[in-house]
Amino acid sequence: MKKKIAIIGSTGSIGKTLLNILIKEKKNFEIILLVANNSNEVLLKQAKAFNVKNLILTNKKSYEILKKKTKNLNINVFYDFSQLNQIFKKKIDYVMSSISGINGLDPTLKMIKFTKKIAIANKESIICGWNLIEKELKKNKTEFIPVDSEHFSIWYGLKNLNKNNLEKVFITASGGPFYKTPLNKFKDIEVSDALNHPNWKMGKKISTDSATMINKVYEVIEAKKIFNIDYQKIKILIHPKSYVHAILKFNNGLTNIIVHDTTMKVPIFNTLFLNTKRQLKTKKINTKILNNLDLKDVNLSRFPMVRLLNFLPNMHSLFETVIVASNDKLVELFLNNKIKFTDIQKKLFKIIKKKEFQKFKKISPKNITDITNLNDYVRLKIDKNNI
Structure with a gap:
């Protein structure tokens, strides 16, 4: 059938x-x-x-x-x-x-x-x-x-294992198109530059989110919510080759490293066919990359968006909607050449520090209307006040 x-x-x-x-x-x-x-x-x-x-x-x-x-x-x-x-x-x-x-x-x-x-x-x-x-x-x-490749990898790596034995979860970020761009050149970044991701072919919005690295902030939030893991147990590592997607360290001394080709075809295929006889033809293990994973901590001067993690509450809250709505609107303005690339981060931090938005850290969404109304309000506020 x-x-x-x-x-x-x-x-x-x-x-x-x-x-x-x-x-x-x-x-x-x-x-x-x-x-x-x-x-x-x-x-x-x-x-x-x-x-x-x-x-x-x-x-x-x-x-x-x-x-x-x-x-x-x-x-x-x-x-x-x-x-x-x-x-x-x-x-x-x-x-x-x-x-x-x-x-x-x-x-x-x-x-x-x-x-x-x-x-x-x-x-x-x-x-x-x-x-x-x-x-x-x-x-x-x-x-x-x-x-998402990172969360599918975590999900796969935890199958038949006790999540409570997790000591640390590492998700990787390529660093996007500006991993080696001199900091004094960031003010001159144009839309075409932000969309030129070295490893992934994505839409304009997600490509820009990858360039600012707010996409990794999002992925940390997702991992916390999906797997019910404390923020303190999740860390972002720079990995330019995008070959390792997640590393799971357990308190028994063992570590799982989940690797796959730089294509969404792998996680998508496995959402359909995991534990079946179906096979996906992929490349051979790339030992050259494995011998030089080049994992590094995030440089916060280069990617200040990652500091957003310091502002997040531990509970499910509407504050996350404030962040998403603000970023969506600011990226839209950037893609339409209304603001600079560096303004996305500067304006986003200015918005979320406002008292009227800080209160949402203590309010959980009760229904979808709470989320959509706040999303519309934040976007309208940015339009009207030219934040």
Whole structure:
């Protein structure tokens, strides 16, 4: 029997990678639903290639275009997630949730009850709404697998082991495009420079987050929430080759080092096929890299964003939403050439130190509305005050 799956964010890099894996697996999988925001042409092409009968397109204009294109086709096109009960008659086997930004939280929460397993590649959902996600996972007895290479590696490294025996978790950062850039040149960094990542091919937003290294701050927050680990037990190490993704040191003297090729295909493939007979063809072990891992502590003068970790509360709070919303808006301004690269960090610290935002350290999100309203408020505040 074919396994039934859905892909939330099928036109992004994660979704496309998953579909490339599934090309050779059509006889084993049936895609029930594909979701995108704006790419109606790509979404329709994907639907035809995999014979998908249900599509959701959340951009109104693109939805109307796609609705016309599919008028004489046996394809249902929806504008939002209000009709999931109509699409899913019973639980499907697998959902990939990879819509970027806080906009990915709502569909992630709504999809949990319709699937036996959900793989989440959306950082912001986990950072801002993990307590809400965890509640839904437990309520619906849905299995969760993280997709980020670092968190998948930690998850894999902890399988069948006692998490309480963890002494330290190290996640690695390549250092991005500015690992060796002289500090006096940072003021001259342009958008094209920030997007030129040496190891990974990513979208503009995540590439910029990697260049500032706030993406690693996010990953520390994710690791703390997903695995319920104290911040003091998690450390970032610079590793320019991006070959080691996580190092787990246990209190029995043993250490797990998880290595894989610099491609998201590895964790994505394993969210589908771990513990099966399916095999993924990869490169041979690179002994040259293993003999020179070149692991280093983070230089905080070069990557001051990492200092954000000193401001984080231990509880699930709305303060994380303040950070995510502020960064999202500031990166947007940078990509539109409205502010300098160095302004992203300077303005972000200025915002989170404000008294009106510090209070959110003591407030946990009770529902998704708490998160989305605060996100909108922070973004509007930045627009109006030109912080």
